[in-house]
Amino acid sequence: MENKMQIFNTLTRTVENFVPNEDGKVAMYTCGPTVYHFAHIGNLRSYIMEDVLEKSLRYVGYDVKRVMNITDVGHLSSDADTGEDKMLAGAKREKKTVMQIAQFYTDAFFADCEKLKIKRPDVVEPATNCISEFIEMIEALLEKGYAYVAGENVYFDTSKLDDYYAFSSQTEKELMIGVRDDVEEDTNKRGKSDFVLWFTKSKFDNQELKWESPWGVGYPGWHIECSCISMKHFGEYMDIHCGGVDNIFPHHTNEIAQSEAYTGHKWCNYWFHVHHLNDKSGKMSKSKGDFLTVSLLEEKGYHPLVYRMFCLQSHYRKPLEFSYDVMDNMENTYAKLRKSIAGLNEDTAFEPDQFAIYKEKFENAVSNDLNTSMALTVVYEVLKAEISDNTKLALMRSFDEVLSLDLTAGALETEDAGIDAELEAYVLAKIEERKAAKKEKNFARADEIRGELLDKGIVLEDTREGVKWKKA
């Protein structure tokens, strides 16, 4: 098929025509969450945009197979052996076993994804499912001379590669490593950029998850899992690898090092990186302790899809600053949009030519390096266009295959589920009373009733569809 998708490739730092290895098919890999805690909405920004990428590829006609790993072992808070395993730290914090933690937060992650309409990848693979594959690959790397054993751990020898820093320019290379002074060094390493493939020795010996290996009882390093899991499901080639920008170095750099050393050839052609969600003080991060989750947004009264729309109106390669002001803005935008679409009359003629015109506009926006902001503009363009409501509805349904904003699900419910039956009965009675007063043109009484309800925290609105009420 013809090249329909243009996408920024971190490897070349340019927007390229996307050409998959196999015509019409896309092998797409996503670095999944480390399931030691809830995902914060910054994490979820990446998954939302990757979801849009997957759906856009499908929209323009590709057959996409998507794989995601779940990091449930091996992700240290530092690569030096002084670090603490994230999973173990989570388990300690909550007095549960590591596997209980992993299961709990994996479920929580997918629950959040569901709320945000993020499609579950075709394959979801926990790292702990693939220990034998990790061991096989590490053995092969040792055999080929790309790895060495030191201090009872296995390390990858980055000096064996001509081009370890796949994502960096030549001038950066000499300066990258070990500049940060808060980094503690692992003295077993031959080179500063070497990294661990398999641990048997570390300072946290109470590690719960350990496996037999040719190098002793231990557990895998973080980077090896993505290389192995992708090859388990895609073989030695894949098309797009996704993740947040913070994964570029070292995680993705190390993945490329291992994978290409192992296969002896180019591994993945396109690297898709989503930029960070920041707040006023900078990057949102779990290690700062305080972070925002989807549940928290819901508690504050925001529909999860308001956050999705917040992400879509920005570009994935721009840092995005989160604020409640913008969320409030977006909340209005989203409610108005849903309401406007809900008012369309399906019982009108369908105009295939018009449908095709706007569908192409939308496709162009989305295939231009995921210009989601422009895609949303096309939504508004359609709603304002001189075409039949039924055509508009068909277009909304079509666009929603990518946007996943529940565009045609009707107006947003304003009734608050938290209101108890007694209050509801009272409110409904008052509404009837007010209706009667209005009928008798007793507007003073009608306004009085509205005031009474307001005192109880209930706001009345006379809309075209009848009286609506909600919590203030």
Place this chain on the structure above:
RNA sequence: GGCGACAUAGCCAAGUGGUAAGGCACGGGUCUGCAACACCCUUAUCACCAGUUCAAAUCUGGUUGUCGCCUCCA
């Protein structure tokens, strides 16, 4: 210290050489007993300086500011 990204109206944001999309908010108006809803109208010369060009938000150089990466991070 090195590397990189970004800087467009009150806010979010598109636009990569031809005279500034869209959304929200504000203001004005129509409608309705009022309010709200809905609908209509209105709002910028693109951080700063210099240069290239017939023409620059868009290219080049510099300045300032914000942010990110340099083995915890999506």
